[in-house]
Amino acid sequence: MASSHRATLDTAVETLRSRAHWSPHPEHPRAYADDGEAAFRALCDRRFDLGQPGTDGWAGGEVSPYGFPLGITYPHADPDVLLPAMRAALPAWRAAGAERRALVCLDVLARINARTPEFAQAVMHTTGQAYVMALQAGGPHAQDRGLEAVAYAYAEQTRTPERAEWTKPQGKRDPLVLDKEFVPVPRGIALLIGCNTFPTWNGFPGLFASLATGNPVLVKPHPRAVLPLALAVRVARETLADAGFDPNLVALAAERDGEGTARTLALREEIRIIDYTGSTEFGDWLEANARQAQVFTEKAGVNTVVLDSTDDYRGMLGNLAFSLSLYSGQMCTAPQNVLIPRTGIATDAGHRTYEEVVADLAGAVTRLLADDARAVGLLGALVSPAVRERLEAAERTGRVALAPRAVTHPDFPGATVRTPLIVALDAAEPTAEKTYLTECFGPVSFAVAVDSTEAAIGLLRRTVTERGALTVLGHTTSEAVAGALTEACLDTCAQLSLNLTGGVHVNQTAAFSDFHGSGGNPAANAALVDGAYITPRFRTVEIRRPA
């Protein structure tokens, strides 16, 4: 097992250098057993015990977006007991060294991977993702991002050797000779604050980056999506114990309604690292207030699409329709504003006016989701009533180019399923700005008429600078426009996809190759995964003495 993990680690490190396609985690559902639902049902309607110290009660009230309560309660922690227990586990974990930590983390991931169908059910019934997406994004893709973090952490910690001999010549005198030892030292306890929509995909990078660099990790899940991270905590604790380490290196902090646990924990002196995915408001609060910690945030942005021209109009529309529909637009990477020159765009199907492009896009979405069974497999369910309310409010912000449609889920009639709304706006209309420059999380996009491609790029720059963006998509057949889009994204530090017309979508990134976010615009202060995501999690202490 250790040697196969070692080979996986080596390949992961190498792939981070080549940025080629690779994953040790198969993404096809058929690669996994069909035992997820039974395992999930066995978890429901009972306590989820983790054997943690400082458990002073039980908390939990998850309701599946597919329409039933999970009925699971989780340990509620007294931080005055739990945090010292976690801190006590640190020295032995630090002493294990970077390689051993990496291999134990890989064992955690391998065990999680083996339980992918169970995680898929847990993700589906907390986020509302459709099953296949829950399996892939919540399973192998999340595991990939975790492994990526481990590999990066290993590489950064081992760029300095464990030991070195330093010999300085002194002319005719004896040289100065020192033995030097270098030890990666973790910052302290890390706090992972999970999100509702991608608890594992957004949670695993921080969890494994912190753990692999020697830090105990306290996981505070979103109260509506506890189970996926609770399962991960259980697997991590079991793996750590099996490897001879204190299981309290990873622990869960479930919260009671309205308790504001994240806010309280984030300010504890013991918490030295925070990983957070969620609203801009709370992310900004963490950055401003959790001054004792290194804070990594992924917040909200306003993702822009610039349509200039295309030599594959049909492919462009299909690709974009898919991006707007996937998981009902409930992705931080989903496009929101589609900027289209008022005079239209050149395509392989001839010139298309703004109105025609908007109508064609609406048609592409409609066709994509015409079949209810296919539609629910792509849309999933709305994660919360707030998204439905936002969708309804958005219908009143402009001319409705595509009205949302309620779809009845064949298996889960209690699920709230809606097809996307497209609202047509004109950038020349002063009141429109407030609408499209605000993030509207959910199945809502704005087709914004602009004066020209140049104006679109100007608005792109402004949007990223003021509101941030996790993704930017451009369609153009002009290298000059591609260059201008590139300059705009370099200047504003946004990740750019160009001319996606096939099976790759702007809202998807591949671990080991693509960066998720940049860390350089207001949507996030961190990227998954780069050096800046890893290096602040540990320090190197040197012990030197004469040889």
Place this chain on the structure above:
Amino acid sequence: MASSHRATLDTAVETLRSRAHWSPHPEHPRAYADDGEAAFRALCDRRFDLGQPGTDGWAGGEVSPYGFPLGITYPHADPDVLLPAMRAALPAWRAAGAERRALVCLDVLARINARTPEFAQAVMHTTGQAYVMALQAGGPHAQDRGLEAVAYAYAEQTRTPERAEWTKPQGKRDPLVLDKEFVPVPRGIALLIGCNTFPTWNGFPGLFASLATGNPVLVKPHPRAVLPLALAVRVARETLADAGFDPNLVALAAERDGEGTARTLALREEIRIIDYTGSTEFGDWLEANARQAQVFTEKAGVNTVVLDSTDDYRGMLGNLAFSLSLYSGQMCTAPQNVLIPRTGIATDAGHRTYEEVVADLAGAVTRLLADDARAVGLLGALVSPAVRERLEAAERTGRVALAPRAVTHPDFPGATVRTPLIVALDAAEPTAEKTYLTECFGPVSFAVAVDSTEAAIGLLRRTVTERGALTVLGHTTSEAVAGALTEACLDTCAQLSLNLTGGVHVNQTAAFSDFHGSGGNPAANAALVDGAYITPRFRTVEIRRPA
């Protein structure tokens, strides 16, 4: 030139991995021409013009600690003009790529190296360092730290390739193929806030780390030590212009008396990186207030020596006497508190009581500095009246075990030269704590009697945790005690030297091998140079498109 720089870069990157001894910059004064003083004199009593945009006047009032005014004035900048000019220089520098930037930075360093004697005079007459130290620490050692930063920046930026092809199999269908481009994107304009005592040694790492990662750098020197950094700015501007880049990538901001320029500049929205060396008070202020910037600080700490036992008593005393004397203790790395068990220590010269150790240490310092000519070559001059006042005040804090002696400098009778003060304190005395737990920058150390080695290590832990430390020194023949010291330093994140009795001193670190500071205790939030010092200075933007 480029190919020799390329070889130097490769060796630097490799040495950072091996941590062996290496430097391309000779440290012996004889390696350099004897033209420094003439060059320095030619700079005095005139304007130091840099041809910068936005120069709205001239500022400068440096007085050599050796007793004469430099009479140099420097451009005073209007940031509303200078900062936009610097920002405008960024895109071309970003487009140059990591390797080209590194090679240009190496050319800057090579040109600085060629002018080492001139820098030596500039450092000597702004810091008060003795000439040989000014030449070595202000010249080759500072250049080494700059090169180290460039090499680390190059390595971190190039760990992701410039381009990658990503091919994902799709079973029987055509694979998905993407072309990906990865561009390191700088954060923005960096502000370097220089210090009085080591303007180049502490300044070059941040200057070159930021420049090599694509950021323009505005240098705000300490008003008492402008010339060394002004010279560096001039060389950088000339080198950049010769290489076809905008010289405004590096600029100087000299300040008028009491202007508080650092505070004003640090809060400008354009400033995205700050490197600072100086007082804890202002460093803490920067960390708390310059929220738009990534802030790297080196502040003050209380450096501790723990004496447990030694098998080379004479070597230990001589080594420690040197560390206390070098540059009159005006080093952030100089020992302050020497903790000695009240019952004494075991040595190869027999058991020595606390009183005997203190007396022997005082004797070692006295012998080391008995000859005035040798003494001034080691002590240099006090950098400012504040240090002299602090020294005088410290004489009243306890029993004087070694009184400072005023030494007349043979060449510079106006210099204030003092031998070190050693004050004997007892940790059992409640009033002593306030004294030894406060940094006393200058030629002052406290020989603190403690109950035992265990108590010493406890006090060490407390000191580093509460006050921070850049260095810790231990002397012991016991592996158990060495282990306890190591655990204490790992737990508190402090750099540890053990049993230094020869030509290596605790206050000296070697670039490419030793870390300066850890970034993990209150003395500094950054270390010279590790990944965490580099990676937040840039982000990676990806442009992907179908192949």
